[in-house]
Amino acid sequence: MCLLLVAHDLAGSDQGGFNDPYVRLALLPEVDSRKRQTTIHRNDPNPLFDQHFKFPVSHEDLQSKTLVLQVFDYDRFSRNDVIGEVIMTMSEFDVANSIEIWGEITKNKKPREELQEVLVSLSYLPSAERLTVVLLKARNLFLPQCKENMDPFVKVYLLVNGKRVKKKKTASKKGSCNPVWNEALTFSLSSSNLANAALEGKERIKGNCIIGPKETGPEKDHWIDMTQSPRKAIACWHTVR
Numbered sequence: 001m002c003l004l005l006v007a008h009d010l011a012g013s014d015q016g017g018f019n020d021p022y023v024r025l026a027l028l029p030e031v032d033s034r035k036r037q038t039t040i041h042r043n044d045p046n047p048l049f050d051q052h053f054k055f056p057v058s059h060e061d062l063q064s065k066t067l068v069l070q071v072f073d074y075d076r077f078s079r080n081d082v083i084g085e086v087i088m089t090m091s092e093f094d095v096a097n098s099i100e101i102w103g104e105i106t107k108n109k110k111p112r113e114e115l116q117e118v119l120v121s122l123s124y125l126p127s128a129e130r131l132t133v134v135l136l137k138a139r140n141l142f143l144p145q146c147k148e149n150m151d152p153f154v155k156v157y158l159l160v161n162g163k164r165v166k167k168k169k170t171a172s173k174k175g176s177c178n179p180v181w182n183e184a185l186t187f188s189l190s191s192s193n194l195a196n197a198a199l200e201g202k203e204r205i206k207g208n209c210i211i212g213p214k215e216t217g218p219e220k221d222h223w224i225d226m227t228q229s230p231r232k233a234i235a236c237w238h239t240v241r
Contacts, residue, residue, distance in 0.1 A: 020074040116240040122226040137180040157200040207240040
């Protein structure tokens with residue numbers, strides 16, 4: 001069992017820190033597929049979590065595990081970027097009895113401004129078997145050395161069983177590394193193909209991103225959230241690689 005009690009002196013967003021912090025917990029190597037996460041504390045640099053989390057692991061196996069506490073900052077688009085983390089090697093502690101541990105949060109090494117990102121909204125209407133993809137905006141797109149300016153647009157491919165079956169694209173935005181499209185693209189997709197489908201977005205020159213149930217991290221989570229919330233638009237930031 002792990003009891004997450006409190007965090008102190010989290011930096012405000014104007015210092016590159018937190019507005020609405022919450023924590024995800026993981027015991028590595030993983031002992032199950034369950035996600036463990038605290039509640040979100042609004043505008044609180046000293047959140048009192050006081051929450052219990054259980055992991056199915058024996059005392060003997062625990063000695064080879066690492067407890068990772070990842071601190072996130074919630075926003076209305078449910079960003080999944082790790083802002084900081086605390087890593088605890090269990091073999092360094094006597095866990096036969098209850099102990100109190102304070103850990104210093106290590107900042108994420110790659111700041112947000114170094115990430116190329118695109119904000120995408122997904123929704124699925126089962127009755128019409130229609131998938132709607134809204135390309136909202138992107139930020140921090142890198143300008144190629146061979147280019148003096150960029151006119152970014154996005155091609156979106158619907159994949160079924162790994163094959164491209166449909167392509168659509170947004171309009172281009174002249175001379176912007178932080179383009180705003182706010183453009184909806186619709187695809188016909190049967191409910192029976194939801195588990196075998198994916199979306200591939202290719203931003204001109206800059207890179208791509210695949211969202212689907214067989215991906216990992218935010219790209220998988222976003223697709224699953226969409227399928228579990230039919231008729232609801234779910235927005236999420238994704239890294240362009």
